[in-house]
Amino acid sequence: MILSLDILLFAILIVTALLALQVKDLLTAVAMLAGYSLFAALLFAGMQAVDVAFVEAALGAGLTGVLLIAAILATSRRIDGQEGMLRRVVVGSLVVGFVALMLFASGGLPDRGDPEAPAHQRVAPAYLEGSMEQTQTPNVVTAVLADYRSMDTLGETLVILTAALAASLVLVRREEGEP
């Protein structure tokens, strides 16, 4: 991982995130959000998480953008009101409190790239060392997804089915007096 590239990508992420929330047109905001997801995918690739980078580029930058554009075309792309001063102050102080709490909690996190971090100690080496022998799959992420933890993946497809059902039910049902 190259440090300067890393910092550049994070700076782009912060700028696109701010722009996505500040622009006055929702379609422009969606374009900014797609850019945000794409640069996040680059960061994932830089952190050696290639599978995550693929999925983030396809679903995060692609499908989320398509869904947002479809919804905006079905509704309205204008942003009407500006948030009031009171709201800014209340939410701003809440966010500052959240950041302070997270900074405090991050003291217990392991350093970057530490091979002795607790997360790397127990089950992950077992997956890495057993993957070829037990599942004949060189890609360990695939082996864990479809073999060691296939029940998780089954549950995930159930979640997607539920989401699709919920979305279509919400859209199809009509109230009395609704056009």
Place this chain on the structure above:
Amino acid sequence: MPELFLDRYVYLFVLVLLAIGLYGMLAKRNLVQKIIGLTIFTTAIYLFFIEGSVKDGASAPVIDPALGPTVDAADYVDPLPHLLILTAIVVGVGIVGVALAMVVRIYRIHGTLDEDELVRRMSAPKAEVGAPGDTPGADRPDDDGTAADDGDGQSPDDERGGER
């Protein structure tokens, strides 16, 4: 101090992104902007998780036979966070899909996406809500048909995410 920054800078950047997303979710009045804030927040959490899988001098978790018959776990990054985040990305798209379906429906009934305006309308006497003339969307019946088409297009998209 520079060493502390090198060990921790990803956490700092992720924290800034989390704060931006949280501010967008809470402070913005437009419902679609709230969903954009939600997406920024969840992507920052993905970055935090993947940061937990990084090991110094390790490569992507695809076993390379050229490295010898026995696998040394120190040569590959942790595959488990990758898997969890793959699942989380797909579920996140499902969340956005359901939220947008609700946004489309709210717009159909109330004709606005502005939160304060919606609260004002919903606290008004019941007869006004949904009454003819109250909804700006009511005088455009053809607009409604296209909205329903968009909704139907949404569910195959979600199922495609599940097939991955």
